[in-house]
Amino acid sequence: MGLENLYTDLINKLSLIPKDCTTIIPYSQLQQNDSSFPPTPVQKSQTTNNFQKTQSKFEQKFSTINIWNDQIDNEVKSIKRDGTNNGYIIKCPAVFVEFVPNDGNQIGGGVTQYMDACIYFHIFSDELNTSNNKRGLNQNPADLIDANFEIFKLRDIISSYFLGYHPNNGSALMSRYDKPDYKHLTITKYLRGFSFCWNDDKGSVFDPISVRYSIGVPFPANNAIVPENVWQSGISYVALVNVVYYGGLGAIVAGFYLCLSTNTDITFNPLNWQLIALWVSGTTYNIGNYIYNSYYVYQCKTENSDVDFNTSNWNLITRI
Secondary structure (H helix, E strand, O other): OOHHHHHHHHHHHHHOOEOOOOOOOOHHHHHHHOOOOOOOOOOOOOOOOOEOOOOOOOOEOOOEEEEOOOHHHHHHHHHHHHOOOOOEOOOOOEEEEEEEOOOOEEOHHHOEEEEEEEEEEEEEEOOOEOOOHHHOOOOOHHHHEOOOOHHHHHHHHHHHHHOOOOOOOEOOOEEEEEEEEOOOOOOEEEEEEEEEEEEEOOOOOOOOOOOOOOOOOOOOOOOOOOOOOEOOOOOOEOOOOOEEEEOOEOOEOOEEEEEOOOEOOOOOOHHHEEEEEEOOOOOOEOOOOEEEEOOEEEEEOOOEOOOOOOHHHEEEEEEO
16 A cells, blocks of 8 residues: 555545534524524624635535645735735635655565654634533623634544544554644634554555565465466466466466467467476376476476375476
């Protein structure tokens, strides 16, 4: 698994956080349920200096989930620099994922291990007037303008879902960074970070497109043979030199094959190959029979039914 798989894993988990995961009850909803609440304070016409909110079609908690690329910070800087306000294009609540690998070391099989890797969740909320009257604060709603309590609930949700979580090829996430950030005009940011150990197997023996890729095949039931070569299309094979393992197709039996005719076939042609069987004690072998024993291929030169393998009855052909 590589970096793309790691990001996909984290983003998929974020998208599974349900929309009904409770945060702060909107003041307008409290008004509808309790007539004792005073009218909503009159506010100036809403500017576009905020996230444009639309209902999430996936019924997920976060309306925007993406990879961190300084998206919001860049927009804030642009507004401050130009003095213009064309509105944010990112819907809120929003969370962005940032991965910082730090220094890595190569371990067995070409795997790169990052012992001090970090994941940061950049959490944003555009809640400008959070009502907490029903949470025991007993404050006048007007006193809570610019009091964003939702951001802390979003932080708690990230902690609940990810603290101790094992991402792809990684150890359990551990707390690392936990701090709000208020330098974003009318929106509030919270940065929640975790550290973990992550193994990147791209370019290793486990990567199918790597030159190091190692293809495993089943061991024969009665002998621990490790094949070195799996047949590949278009490769040049030399008669009585090359032995390959072919996985079988249709009527062609899976097993080890000795090349009998030099070829560069695109499709495996059994006419150019001899299926070789594992030598079995006490079996009758005729002159010309091919077998393999341990790591070597032999051809029978003397008819025999030996109980113990006797190399004097066999011609060594090649190594598997």
